[in-house]
Amino acid sequence: MTKVFHAGKKGESVRSDCFITFCPEGSEIIDIKVTSKVEALYGRQILELARETLMELNITRGSVLIEDSGALPFTLMARLECAVRRAFPSQKAVSLPKLFEEEKGFASSRQDRLRRSRLYLPGNEPKFFVNAGLHQPDAIILDLEDSVAPEEKDAARILVRNALRSLNFYGAERMVRINQLPLGIRDLEFIIGHNVQLILIPKCEDKEQIIEVEKKIAELKHERKVEEDVWLMPIIESALGVINAYEIAKASSLNVALAVGLEDFTADIGAERTTEGKESLGARQAVVIAARAAQLQPIDTVYSDVANMEKLQESSLEAKALGFDGKGCIHPRQISIINEAFLPKKSEIDKAQKIVMAFEEAKSQGLGVVSLGSKMIDLPVVKRALRAVDLALSTGKIKENWREEIV
């Protein structure tokens, strides 16, 4: 019996994806058939792309059936490659889509950039990828972990790699959440060097995990001649993780943020997850403290009720009050609320501006002490004020010439 290999999805409700049936023994020459709901406009191009992709993958014989539901080229290529890899697990050849902005190439993100909202997208659902950046999250996370079924991990890796290369994220930081180690190490082989800016490491419990990831990234960067930085964001999701949070935060110079994930944490400590969240307050505070001590950005967990925008706002303001710099989101409608919540309020900006001016004044006069009116201002307060003014500036809350407007 001839063996047949599949990849992708089909069915009534499937959009922007395709289903590949690959039979390596099917034909002496390569035989490609396409059915597509966009056949009238793209049938010819789908066929051509399939031909090129298979050639790059060194497939010269066999039959391929593409049942297309409006997949974009990066998805078609990923599904084809996945079917081929399933047929030939030792396959080395890859078929990489062009970079979406070839002239610019890869770029690192700033270590201290804004990370208020980070939008999780399931790594095997291409239809969500294309427009995600238009909703202006600070970051987009293509997730290889919890949102991808175990038997689809291989498919998601290729799809995520292709998406990183070919899609515009409209300024959002390009993040990938890898699987728990050791699976996550294999994930790195697929994505390092393909326009990823930050790796989220789930369920971190000790610093060795971070060191292992850092080592693997360094290896791959060297091998692939990648120069750009790839930052790390460990996620603390267990009792042991909370206990070791500071060590984890200090484990690598690539760490830029430390996140807390509460779904797993509450289960781990044997608590029930409540709306008021008393059971996780200690963990959240521990993560904030560890992150700040290591000079990382502390990032809060997701808020999972996508229908309740009021509670989301409350939860975001609470997170900010606890010291977090950002929060995860699972739906694009959550983004603007989170982004707004983590910006300094008008009153905070006003106060910060006064402190910054007093600080500059003291500096210009060579004074070691900053004072506002009769009150002395401590250095950490000055630092926070500088951060608030920077944030207000970068998000357009105040103008470059704000000093002139302050009397």
Next chain:
Amino acid sequence: MSYQLIENALGKMVPSHINGQEVVPYQGVGKYHPSGQKAAPAISSCANYPSSGDKTVANLKTALLKAGLRNGMTISTHHHFRDGDLLANQIFDIAAEEGVKDLVWFPSASFPCHSKMIRHLESGVIHHIEGSMNGPLGEFVTAGKMKGMAVLRSHGGRYQAIQDGEVHVDISVIAAPTADPFGNANGLRGPSACGLLGFALADSQYADKVIVVSDNLVPFPCHPWQIQGNYVDYVVSVEQVGDPSKIVSGTTQITKSPDRLLIAELATRFAIEAGIVQDGFSFQAGAGGTSLAFAIFLEKFMEENQIRARFVRGGSTQYLVKMLEKGLTDYILDGQTFDLEGVRSMREHPCHVDTSPFTSYNYHGKGNFASLIDVVILGATEVDLNFNANVVTHSDGKLLHGLGGWQNCLFSKCTILPIPSFRDRLPVIRDQVTTVCGPGELIDVIITERGIAINPLREDLIAKTKGSNLPIRPLEDIKEEVDKLCGKPDLPVLDEEVVAAIKWVDGTVIDAVRKLK
């Protein structure tokens, strides 16, 4: 072929004749000046109608036979029950039983429930359809299987065609949620209440024979008489006139799609930044998830800024009703009710007013309401770089939708099309639309999730929104981005043969739909 192809003012090749009748090619907005007299129905006499006022007959078949049903007639029905219509199929089943052939079906719109008509089209009971064609009927037409040429008109164009005598209706069957034996009827009460019966107004006034069918016959008088019994020949009482569960349209749910919500939000912000949303303004947002979301974002802004509209135009929905009841608008001027809240409000609220294609849309009148509206939100399947838009065919050439009131609404002071920049890889912004339904000069703003394009003709809107933080970009720019993402599409291969003609609001032919190869 029984027609020649001639070039119209948009450079489109359109048929010179439709089903044997000579037609005028589109000449430009406001360029065609009609002359002559309106159609005039035959004079009736009370002597021929029962003085008791009781016009009831035993059943629909009797009514149709008494009305003189025979080969070649034009039979009209209406879409007040939308996908819950039960009458149209029955009428043509009866015609088939009676061996009648070559009828013209002249609905105000068709729905998936009418796909059963295909067998009557195949057997020759129906020669062709003049009205909207969606889903399976549209596919049947674009496959070139219908005997005659289909004609698509807007709601206003349908009134105009009847009024001007372009279409002579032999028998009109009006499904009425409530009626009396004299023929007075309304849509406000009864188990199949649907709101109003405006689409049947022209038919009641101009058809040779008018049959009212109801499942809620009340003693005279049925008031208010949205349809006046003085126009009606026969009244039929039936068990069920429509399926109430399907009267409420599926397109009256607010979209959950984050991309569409983003588009609706941009549309709202645009209207606000352009200075349109002010005390005493007016807007129209019909069914369809994005328009409803627009209405809701607008409502929030109006509430926060204490702005009150003078009137809003429906298709009414629970959302517009809420605005009326909160005092955010003085009036709802309603063309069709999309949900039961709309029906209730129309029944109870004196300022929820029913309108008709005559008052709102008819281009051959002494003005109409459509041009008085400050901002209107409409959909489109495609637009092109000249801002021309298509609502009836898809990029692959398939005819899948009707025109509705779309063309008529283009005359508003600001017409906004909030549309996704692509659907399932199919780019929405094209070099040329497959079918022009509306000329670009009437389309002011195209809003996609990738940015807002303002028609260069609208220098006023460009000036007003300059300096705002809206993502305003040239349409070419958005197109280029999407073409890069999806790949530049090939053109579908179409036959020369015309299967459907698209009428403009003045009865001229703006474009034609070709047979699929």
